[in-house]
Amino acid sequence: MLQKEIINELVKIMGKENVITGREDLLCYSYDATPDVPDPLPDVVVTPVNTGQVSQLVQIARQYKVPLYPRGSGTNLSGGTVPLKGGIVLSLLKMAEIMEVDAENLTATVQPGVIIQDLNNAVAPHGLLYPPDPGTVATATMGGSVAECSGGLRGLKYGVTKHYVMGLEVVLADGQVARFGGKTVKNVTALDMVKLFTGSEGTLGIITEIIVRLIPAPEARKTMFATFTNLSDAGNAVISIVKNKVIPATLEIMDQVTIKTVENFSQIGLPTEARAILLIEVDGIPEVVEQEADTVLQVIQNNNGRVQMARDEQERDNLWAARRAALPALAQVKPTTVLEDATVPRSKITEMLLALEEIAEKYNLQIGTFGHAGDGNLHPTILTDERDKEEMERVHAAVKEIFEKALALGGTLSGEHGIGMAKSSFLEWELGAGGVGVLHKIKNALDPEGILNPGKMGFNGGTGHE
């Protein structure tokens, strides 16, 4: 329990209406979208309404050495927002203003609580697009997605969140407010602090304002749907599309387990006999789209796939609905869904797909795999039950082997979900002792008291779920 005195100070700063202490309310902030991690209650949840309040709040947390957990909508998939060591959850949902859409400079300035989709709705009338497109685009906040450097469906062609963050206002661990970057395309004024805070998972500072880059929205698009009777063919088609110099806006895969589960869940007529489906969308100006679609068709046929083009927006929406249903469909099969995002160089995707099948068999687990094949960013999804201790042991062993395999193929522990609690114990596998040492040095330098989101990325005693 926090001292009464601290609660009083928080109320003084933010008003009673922004300080939550009721147990039922606190419960909602004890977890995020991550399975198989602890879900401790925070002591208090605060909802500041401006940067000044965040700054004062950080100073109090520092003064009393109370942990502070910044949080958006809690769609995190690596336990990044869980209040592991109790203390104060800092919800940024009340700082949700789209401050500016600047069509001349192709930028938008937003507060962290803005929902990603709302930003896109605001820029669309200007013919502009904010490309990052995580699966939770309708729920997740800009602040959360910047703090986690979200990826999503458009990574291959358009990059991920970090490629769009141009400027940040950050409340530092000592309460000072700093601004880095801005609206210029180029900026090399000293160390790139915009990129350091992007993806820092709330461990280095609290993001209170964000300037992002926008692009002219593509004029046209074409969506294709390809089925394969062989997993390798599907993987090879992915590699070959890019080798043929077509960079699709999205290039997604679903394996047979996922296809069957989605079909069972939503009955939209997916071919359950297929070993894999690819969903491909090319976009740009109409002439480019035509050319690229032709190339994709040919590549798929050359790799023994059957391809179908969405004839209209309705068919397109159905296809994407199927893809977006993958996780919810898988999630309803069993009580616990362990969703991984080990990622490999695109050329290794066939190998990784086959390895995942082998791992499922070896540990006798049900694994559905879907994901952003064009990025080499697969989501092997283990369907299990947290209460089954014996099966969970096999799950943990399988997860380890997935990481080992991804790293052996030149990949990474996490393509887009972050390290959080879930992967912190594996960090050294990828970064070595020297690399992990660098992370800790930076963390200790910027947050010497360890008040910011303790227990994540292996900082301040975070050791993961094992």
Add this chain to the structure above:
Amino acid sequence: MLQKEIINELVKIMGKENVITGREDLLCYSYDATPDVPDPLPDVVVTPVNTGQVSQLVQIARQYKVPLYPRGSGTNLSGGTVPLKGGIVLSLLKMAEIMEVDAENLTATVQPGVIIQDLNNAVAPHGLLYPPDPGTVATATMGGSVAECSGGLRGLKYGVTKHYVMGLEVVLADGQVARFGGKTVKNVTALDMVKLFTGSEGTLGIITEIIVRLIPAPEARKTMFATFTNLSDAGNAVISIVKNKVIPATLEIMDQVTIKTVENFSQIGLPTEARAILLIEVDGIPEVVEQEADTVLQVIQNNNGRVQMARDEQERDNLWAARRAALPALAQVKPTTVLEDATVPRSKITEMLLALEEIAEKYNLQIGTFGHAGDGNLHPTILTDERDKEEMERVHAAVKEIFEKALALGGTLSGEHGIGMAKSSFLEWELGAGGVGVLHKIKNALDPEGILNPGKMGFNGGTGHE
């Protein structure tokens, strides 16, 4: 002078042939392309041939507390490679292997000494392109351009160096070798150390291997040349092109001082009566190029410009030769060329151009301005003489006012030249005390002895040229 013992150790590690101590040779490493900064002799120059040697070298520097200055071709424009406090210059020119061009993953892996143009020559046969295109592309190294996060002519459409660096091998200040990132499009494994070391100007570690992203080379391009009798019209055309959703590959400006000087220098028929020239290149697939060129033509006409299309590659090359001659042409007018790169949001470019004219008049200085107008990245170039103390005072006052103006317009101290020595004393103007504090904390955490490139970015007593 270094102790004999240190030189002996260096020879033991790298062999005599890689340890340079002759005064005439040392002289070549006392300066880079930056005017108006000190040019002290280093004590020794070493040319290691592999990462192991770099690591041993760093350990020796640390043990004896001797400063270490990593260096590529020395094309730096902010004094970033000057051995300000004596010690060891570490030339990476002997680590110059293109280790791999991976056409499937669209990546290349290079050692730091590779010349940028050589990388592009190596990837061109695969139909690929490494887009960053600093003016010194034929001389500058990959290591130097990553350490400085070089910009150049293609920033608007293609971004700058940091948008292409996917992985790094870095020798840390304690001699440990760490690897960050890799060949995956997505990677959120902990803090983004790839981006932190990119643009760190050699102050945090020595870059010994680089993985960069490549893109399919554009199939077609069109180059246009527009003249204006009014500076505001030119600025407004720049803003309007992008507002019309055309993102040119390059969008360059030359003002009248520059036009006259280039014409005088190279006599290629530039219209010396014009107040400004824009050089615009659009690229992509042929149909896109046609459409975009049409839009550009119209925008220029709407802004009272006269436009001419390069009819063939020869005409195109001539136009770009004129643009690339801007700096050498200006540089031969007077003994000293103070080249700035204050940068503003694109929408403020007209205001900045007019302000530069006023500043030239106010301080009675000759300033030619050219640069990457599409990025808001102008290069006001002051033609002066270091030996003229009185004029240099006016130069320094003008530079200050240029920075003030750029920042007041929401811009940055440095778009692409870095901070180095030249701009370190102005850092707080942009970043505030809190922001500068963050930089110092990170520097102290990663290089507590201050051996890496001391005197740059305001670290370890670097205070700039004033």
